């Protein structure tokens with residue numbers, strides 16, 4: 008249970024097979040409306056929804072090495088709805104990457120329950136993954152880098168080229184398909200990495216600090232581009248970031264984690280309508296959420 012409890016927070020429950028508990032930051036008037044609804048519904052706000060795309064229940068991850076034991080994740084309870092964009096935020100070492108890698112099947116959780124799209128085993132093509140370092144192969148042209156997952160699953164050259172061109176278009180790289188990674192800027196390489204992650208139309212996109220290596224201006228541009236791509240594809244997305252404003256700008260929810268052991272400290276709903284303009288970041292509502300998360304991060308450190 009989140010430790011936070013104040014007049015501005017309301018607890019919600021959905022009628023899915025696995026109850027979802029989340030905490031939403033509300034305005035004073037919203038809170039009053041919710042309180043009345045809650046009283047009328049006997050304590051819970053009930054809303055019918057699709058089953059969540061990703062479910063984690065009591066997930067733990069313990070690393071045992073010769074130098075000791077690390078409780079990287081403890082009691083992780085999180086449900087992510089289909090088409091949702093979730094930002095993972097938290098201080099260094101709190102387990103963000105471990106959580107992302109666990110969702111992606113790159114780490115095996117020590118205990119607990121995890122399901123993606125109603126299945127507990129990872130299925131081919133369900134996930135697309137992009138990391139901070141674009142990890143493109145320098146000897147492959149951009150179109151071949153983008154189409155690599157298709158090549159690995161035996162798709163023919165003509166279809167690969169057509170799909171790569173389509174994805175290059177989606178991420179704004181049309182005209183650069185024949186270039187090599189070294190001929191592209193950092194932002195363009197990251198676009199190519201996102202195109203590669205999306206080429207098999209994954210149900211879930213996982214990104215670990217995708218824009219962490221970019222300068223501030225390029226990062227702002229990429230945040231806008233990411234929003235546009237996500238709005239076009241509506242792929243369920245989980246993104247690790249160290250940037251509070253990036254987390255709030257892109258996320259439907261921001262999951263703030265705390266370390267030792269790595270657990271969820273609080274989840275903040277971000278209700279700004281989309282598409283969100285860059286100018287949103289200067290509004291008092293946006294700044295209020297950023298300030299709140301910065302203060303929580305300060306307490307966690």
Ligand SMILES: Nc1ncnc2c1ncn2[C@@H]1O[C@H](COP(=O)(O)OP(=O)(O)OP(=O)(O)O)[C@@H](O)[C@H]1O
Pocket residue numbers: 070071072077078079097098099100101102103104105106269
């Ligand atoms: N393969 C591993 N073997 C042993 N310990 C690990 C391993 N991977 C991560 N850890 C430990 O688990 C904890 C969580 O690490 P993780 O990389 O998930 O944190 P993080 O929040 O992503 O950090 P950062 O923001 O610095 O990337 C850390 O204490 C880390 O040392």
